[in-house]
Amino acid sequence: MKILRVVSLAIFLLLNLSVVAQQRPNIVIIISDDHAYQAISAYGNKQVKTPGIDRIAKEGAIFKKAYVTNSICGPSRAVILTGKYSNKNGFKDNENSSFDGSQNSFIKELTKSGYQTAWIGKWHLETQPQGFSFWQILPGQGSYYNPDFLMMDGSKKRIDGYVANVVEDVAENWMNNRDTSKPFCLVIGHKNTHRTWMPDIPDLGLYDKIHFPLPHNFFDDYAGRKAAAVQDMTISKTMIMGYDLKMYDSKDAEDREGNIKRMNATQRTAFDAYYKPIYNNFISQHLTGNALTEWKYQRYMKDYFATAASLDRNIGRTLQYLDEHHLTQNTLVIYLSDQGFYLGEHGWFDKRWMYEESFRTPMVMRYPGVIKPGTVNNNMVLNLDIAPTVLEAAGVKIPSDMQGESFLPLVKHNNSKGRDAIYYHYYENGEHSVSPHFGISTGRYKLIRFYKRVDSWELYDLKKDPNEMKNVYGKKGYEKITAELMLSLKDLIKKYEDEDAAKILEQSITK
Ligand code: SGN
Ligand code: CA
Secondary structure, X not given: OHHHHHHHHHHHHHHHHHHHHXXXXXXXXXXXXXXXXXXXXXXXOOOOOOHHHHHHHHHOEXXXXXXXXXXXXXXXXXXXXXXXXXXXXXXXXXXXXXXXXXXXXXXXXXXXXXXXEEEEEEOOOOOXXXXXXXXXXXXXXXXXXXXXXXXXXXXXXXXXXEHHHHHHHHHHHHHHHOOOOOOXXXXXXXXOOOOOOOOOHHHOXXXXXXXXXXOOOOOXXXXXXXXXXXOOOEOOOOOOOOOOOOOOOOHHHHHOOHHHHOXXXXXXXXXXXXXHHHHHHHHHHOOOHHHHHHHHHHHHHHHXXXXXXXXXXXXXXXXHHHHHOOOHHHEEEEEEEOOOOOOOHHHEOOOOOOOHHHHEOOEEXXXXXXXXXXXXXXXXXXXXXXXXXXXXXXXXXXXXXXXXXXXXXXXXXXXXXXXXXXXXXXXXXXXXXXXXXXEEEOOOEEEEEEOOOOOEEEEEEOOOOOXXXXXXOOOOOOHHHHHHHHHHHHHHHHHOOOHHHHHHHHHHHHO
16 A cells, blocks of 8 residues: 555655756757848838748847947857856857857756757857767858768768758757757857858849848948047958859859859759849940949848848757747747847948847747737846856756846846947958947947957947938037946946956046
8 A cells, every 4th residue: 555655655746857858948049140230120110021030020129229239259159148248158259259168058958957958050159069968060160061060970061052041950859859848948059140151042132123222321431430430340341242142253263162163063053043144134234333332332231131031040959940840939039149230321331230130139939828919018138148048948047156137037027127228349340341339228328448450439329320420529518428427337337347448438537
């Protein structure tokens, strides 16, 4: 009798444990590369369609004020993983940093608590992933066509096809073979829409009929903004006709291009059949000056949006996979980019700045039963907050040294106030010549300190000047707000223990 009771108690406990295990949500985080919020229909773009991303927003929440703490690829991913600013996780820039994988991450916390965890696709943190049940990553920036992958056993594997499709295939294959007795956390890292914006073959020409209007500050003269005046990221000067826009004057030149060289014969034939007539037409027009720059902008937009089409389609595939495997109801899905991107604003492509287009990132999140469909969130949230958010959803204690804050309460109770200011620090001082800078944004005002390349302060009133064209630092009437922002900036620097920034501030005060 006693044995029977012990056995039934054990069965009862086991059943309950498995129910608890089942109740912990699965987590799918999709991170794209350089995908601008301006490029998404849910964020108001009327010229392109992004049904995959829009579906997440419609069935969950759209974050209208999601920002990054350091607008560049590797650093952003390191922040997402660790929930810590670059000065704490050590990965400050893409040029000299290499990620210390021995430090803690939300993935390690999830793995420890019984989740199956995987990272598939773009990683870009130099060192190998640590603490995952599985990973299969693109080396460095990865390739659009027939990408190579680094495998867990140290080998390299080339997979035929277009990168976004292949990454999704690998992700689905991992989900098919996972241990279904455990909840899972899968990060899908897409290469799209990184430079050099190479669309999948069926998407070539997708937007050729559309004329993209120039942003009204396309011909910015950078007056009053020292750092903007010395950058090297304009469509007019920096964007390359061959490498970026695929306008090659000879087959030899095209053959030398690594991204093209790796295409198979079928891909190359289709690619050339699309770009050659565009090249011939371009040559016949003899464009110069602004007309040439505007032509480059149209080509940039057409390639960029066609590359984004495949990203969105594969996000749609992930959602469909969850539907077909009855996982939708118990899976939290987050889509975000590693940062925002310039689609011609200020005449630019690329990212890096604390100006809105690169500082802000698209972010949508679906969490059935927790987030009301159609939620529009206007709180200032950060990529820094992903780690604690995911841990809270998984019921795992958030390590006290994580610097982000879970935004689950903000989306659960959509009237919560959230932060009143956010802190930013960009360190790199190389390609594209963007000066290192740090600063504070309250949503209404933004105070930026540039250092190293240029030494200057900028202040913007985003209500009066949403496109950040008029630096009002030192202008009459802004003394009070400048002093207030300076104090808050100091507080945040202290809070996040950013010693580099603290020193620079101190020096500028004693100067
Ligand atoms: C490459 C690109 C840059 C880009 C960085 C960082 N040049 O260096 O345009 O800013 O990546 O991008 S390229 O000639 O190699 O395309 S990030 O996505 O890794 O942040
Ligand atoms: Ca990026």
